[in-house]
Amino acid sequence: PQAFANTVWAYATAGHAAPELFDAVALEAQPRLGEFKPQAFANTVWAYATAGHAAPELFDAVALEAQPRLGEFKPQAFANT
Numbered sequence: 001p002q003a004f005a006n007t008v009w010a011y012a013t014a015g016h017a018a019p020e021l022f023d024a025v026a027l028e029a030q031p032r033l034g035e036f037k038p039q040a041f042a043n044t045v046w047a048y049a050t051a052g053h054a055a056p057e058l059f060d061a062v063a064l065e066a067q068p069r070l071g072e073f074k075p076q077a078f079a080n081t
Helices: 002-014 019-035 038-051 056-072 075-080
Strands: none
Touching: 002 019, 002 038, 019 038, 019 056, 038 056
């Protein structure tokens, strides 16, 4: 899961459009969101937002997975999410 987050974060930070990669990560990450740590949630949604890449199903799935785990989030993860 961290590798998914790191990969899309790097592409977004570099400003490099890679729509097929973002689509593939969204599909592969969704069933594994339970394995994500709070910072990985934050980095992933930040990357999609920064890249301007719409992934509504991923965002909805992150919201459902993250909500019951909000107690695990540190202030930085809240700020980025």
